[in-house]
Structures are given as C-alpha cells and as structure tokens.
Amino acid sequence: MPRAATTTDVFNAIAEPRRRQIIDLLAQSTRPQAVGDLVEALQLSQPTVSKHLAVLRKVGVVSVRKQGQHRLYELNAVELRPVHDWVKTYEQFWSGQLSRIKQRAEKLAAERAAAKKSSNSQEL
Amino acid sequence: MPRAATTTDVFNAIAEPRRRQIIDLLAQSTRPQAVGDLVEALQLSQPTVSKHLAVLRKVGVVSVRKQGQHRLYELNAVELRPVHDWVKTYEQFWSGQLSRIKQRAEKLAAERAAAKKSSNSQEL
DNA sequence: TATTTATATTCCCATACCGGAATGTGTCAA
DNA sequence: TTGACACATTCCGGTATGGGAATATAAATA
Numbered sequence: 066m067p068r069a070a071t072t073t074d075v076f077n078a079i080a081e082p083r084r085r086q087i088i089d090l091l092a093q094s095t096r097p098q099a100v101g102d103l104v105e106a107l108q109l110s111q112p113t114v115s116k117h118l119a120v121l122r123k124v125g126v127v128s129v130r131k132q133g134q135h136r137l138y139e140l141n142a143v144e145l146r147p148v149h150d151w152v153k154t155y156e157q158f159w160s161g162q163l164s165r166i167k168q169r170a171e172k173l174a175a176e177r178a179a180a181k182k183s184s185n186s187q188e189l
Numbered sequence: 190m191p192r193a194a195t196t197t198d199v200f201n202a203i204a205e206p207r208r209r210q211i212i213d214l215l216a217q218s219t220r221p222q223a224v225g226d227l228v229e230a231l232q233l234s235q236p237t238v239s240k241h242l243a244v245l246r247k248v249g250v251v252s253v254r255k256q257g258q259h260r261l262y263e264l265n266a267v268e269l270r271p272v273h274d275w276v277k278t279y280e281q282f283w284s285g286q287l288s289r290i291k292q293r294a295e296k297l298a299a300e301r302a303a304a305k306k307s308s309n310s311q312e313l
Numbered sequence: 314t315a316t317t318t319a320t321a322t323t324c325c326c327a328t329a330c331c332g333g334a335a336t337g338t339g340t341c342a343a
Numbered sequence: 344t345t346g347a348c349a350c351a352t353t354c355c356g357g358t359a360t361g362g363g364a365a366t367a368t369a370a371a372t373a
Contacts (some may be wrong), residue, residue: 066361070329071330099349100349111350116332119351192329236321236362258318260320
C-alpha cells in the first residue's frame with residue numbers, strides 16, 4: 066500500500082506547506098479570493114495553485130463560487146476541526162504544571178477503565 | 190519536486206493514521222511501551238510498526254530508551270505543538286458567536302496592517 | 314557457543330506525489 | 344467570430360511512499 070492520497074483526509078491535505086499558506090491567506094482576507102490573487106501572493110505558477118486548490122476542495126477545506134470568468138475561493142475552516150480536536154488532546158503536555166496534574170489523573174482513569182474491561186491488569 | 194518526505198516535519202509525519210494511533214497509545218499509557226506492546230495493540234506486523242516508529246523518531250515525536258533487548262518508546266508530545274499552534278488559529282471559525290465577533294475584528298486589524306504596509310488599499 | 318527473542322533495516326513494488334509544460338474549457342470584449 | 348483572459352486539467356519525470364518478505368543486529372538464555 067502506497068502513501069495515502071493527499072485528498073484522503075484533512076491530515077494529508079495540510080501536510081503540504083503551500084496548502085497551509087493558502088488556508089492562511091484565505092483566513093486573513095475578508096472576502097473570497099480569486100485564483101489570480103493567490104498566485105500573486107504565493108508567487109507560484111497558476112497551475113500549481115489550481116492543483117493545490119483542487120486538493121483543498123476535495124477535502125472540503127475550501128469552497129468555490131463562480132463570478133464571471135473568476136473563481137472565488139473561500140475558506141471552510143470547520144473542516145480543520147478533526148486536526149484541531151486530535152492535537153488539542155496533547156496541549157496539556159506542554160502547558161502549565163496544573164494541567165500536568167490533570168493529565169496524570171486522566172492517565173490513571175484510563176488505566177482503571179482498561180483494567181476493568183479485561184480484568185487483566187497488565188500494562189496496555 | 191515530489192511530495193515531501195514523511196520525516197520532513199511533524200505535519201507530514203502525522204498524516205499517516207497508524208502513526209497517530211501510535212501517538213495516541215503512547216499518550217494513554219503511563220509507562221513507555223515496548224515495540225511488541227504496540228504491535229499487539231495495533232495488530233500490525235513488527236516491521237511495519239518499527240518503520241512508523243522510525244519516522245516518529247526522526248521528527249522527534251517519540252524517544253527511545255534501551256532496556257535489555259527491548260526498546261521502550263515514550264511520547265515527546267511537545268513536538269506536536271507546531272500543529273496545535275497552527276490549527277488553533279482556526280478554532281474561532283467554529284466556536285461560539287462571541288468568538289466570531291472577535292474573528293471579524295482580527296480580520297479588520299489585519300487589513301489595516303496590510304494597507305499601511307503597502308499604501309495600496311486593494312484587497313489582498 | 315548455539316538458539317531464541319526483540320527489534321531494526323533492506324529490498325521489492327504498485328502507487329501517488331509535486332512542479333513544469335502544454336493543453337483544454339469557459340467567459341468576456343471587440 | 345475572433346481574441347484575450349482566468350482557470351482547470353493532463354502529461355511527464357524524479358522521488359518517496361507503506362506493507363510484505365527476508366535479512367541483519369543485538370541481547371538473553373540454554
């Protein structure tokens with residue numbers, strides 16, 4: 066099995082730095098951006114930008130709207146939520162000491178739950 | 190230029206679901222885990238697990254310690270911080286209405302800053 | 314020392330990439 | 344209709360993948 070396609074999910078899509086740049090640009094701008102605007106801002110060729118946008122479209126991170134001969138791209142940030150939710154779990158590992166206590170408590174709770182499930186107290 | 194290596198940065202490393210599973214397992218367990226434990230938990234072949242661990246090692250997300258013939262893997266979650274920090278910016282897009290007001294204010298501030306930089310009030 | 318155990322590494326291959334170049338498609342304007 | 348413009352898509356080539364199979368390495372054990 067080869068590497069998963071970039072269009073498989075958001076995690077694969079945002080692995081590419083230019084695609085994160087595109088997301089950042091769309092977030093910073095009030096209004097939807099035409100492809101040409103992004104081309105200029107990113108200093109990349111038009112086909113390259115269009116292809117990155119196609120990936121972001123397929124995973125739903127951006128949406129398009131036609132306006133004349135332009136395509137206006139808009140951020141659909143909610144699709145980033147899986148990434149946020151996953152990584153947020155680990156915030157506690159580098160934030161204050163108080164949180165570290167909480168972290169420890171959660172670990173112990175997890176252990177107890179696991180031990181209960183399989184009456185096998187071996188470490189996971 | 191092909192796709193960036195999985196070992197290029199954390200974003201590429203965590204694109205692979207099994208590597209995220211490994212991270213999750215290491216986070217849930219109190220103690221460092223031997224490769225064999227992960228093999229059993231993930232139901233993957235030993236070489237596959239070892240290779241995923243090698244990727245996570247190279248980007249610093251896990252650290253290893255020898256204990257006899259075992260290698261004990263431990264999570265180094267702080268290396269996930271770049272992902273967290275990047276995606277956290279977008280939290281506002283799906284959290285409560287109050288935050289959305291704040292979001293709008295930040296956009297306007299960004300616009301003003303951009304306009305100041307290039308005395309060109311065209312939209313970015 | 315020979316054997317088992319735990320893990321890492323190498324080789325293989327089908328697949329998918331990212332960028333560049335070229336080309337296709339659709340819209341506006343003369 | 345003929346261009347001109349904005350954008351998407353296709354084709355190409357060098358590279359890297361992830362899993363399986365086989366092999367290497369290193370420690371424990373008989």
